[in-house]
Amino acid sequence: MREALAPVVDQAPPGGRELRGAAIGCAVLAVPELTITNAPIAERVGVDDRWIETRTGIRERRVLRDDERVSDLAAEAGRLALERCGVPADEFDLLIVATTTQDEVTPNTAPLVAGALGMTNAAPIDVGAACTAFVSALQVTTAQLESGRSRQALVIGVDALHRYLDHDDRRTAALFGDGAGAVVMTATSEGRMGPVVLGSESALEMIRIPRGGTLEMRGHETFVNAVARISEVTLDVVERAGLGLDEVDLFVYHQANARIISAVGAKLGLPPERVIDCIANYGNTSAASVPIALAEAEADGRLRPGMRVLAGAFGAGFTWGGALMEWGLDDAA
DSSP states (O other), rough: OOOHHHHHHHOOOOTOOOOEEEEEEEEEEESSSSSEEEEEHHHTTTTTHHHHHHHHOOOOOEOOOOOOHHHHHHHHHHHHHHHHTTTTTTOOEEEEEEOOSSSSSSSOHHHHHHHHHHTTOOOOEEEOBBTTTHHHHHHHHHHHHHHTSEEEEEEEEEEEEEGGGGGOOOOTTTTTTTTEEEEEEEESOOEEEEEEEEEOOOTTEEOOOTTSSSSEHHHHHHHHHHHHHHHHHHHHHHHHTTOOOGOHHHHHHHSOOOHHHHHEEEETOOOGGGGGOGGGGGOOOGGGGGHHHHHHHHTSSSSSSEEEEEEEEEETTTTTEEEEEOOOOOOBO
């Protein structure tokens, strides 16, 4: 049996609060019904649909209709997660929603989702860090569980960037889809969450959505920085955990572009079968892409209890992050 991953905090805090480990598992996804293939996008921007797939790895994406809401999509992912884990909604004391595209400036998404799910005892919190937001949410949730301030948490990543696109911009029109993914996290007697490393760099002009505007992105610069930062944070995380890359069973990176995923794998010398690539059916779903990829991997048997998983992401800001975990909720405290 593998040695448990050490909690980030290993000394009792002031007041003597009991420290625990944190466990993660039970990944699900929820996507809109409306599917848009490459063909209509390619025709509009004047390219061949194969050109889009070759450059991005994307074949289709799911998109919210004008009358559908981000909070409802997040709530659907949350409902599926509660059904999978078999824990009643009122037993959760923390709900974290990672998103950039909440329905209104206020209220935030998390309280709307909590209401929809009947989570009457959960503290609802939104986390915003662009495409890195889900990894940031893992950091926040792990700290709450390990410190004893929370015991049972639902973590949702959701975004709907398709409605913020300039559909005549061939650089971005085909990249983004809408979706949500969720995981359950709980306090446990041993540490199953390893290091979580987050970073940022001021790069406003690289990826931005001006208030009232559409998404603007410098593709080449973003690509170069994404490959570099995801590679760096991967090495940083495994070094802090005292492991080698060969001791990580699965790498689940932000699904931004198949070429980025492939380039990171090649730079780190990772076997392709240990790197998840499911962008073809979803596009870039921003904060939802990591939990969607986890759900895909769990559903098809590539992600199993006891496996060491490294999640990594890169997004606007720039922001980036990596998190190591041992998958599975069994024997949770």
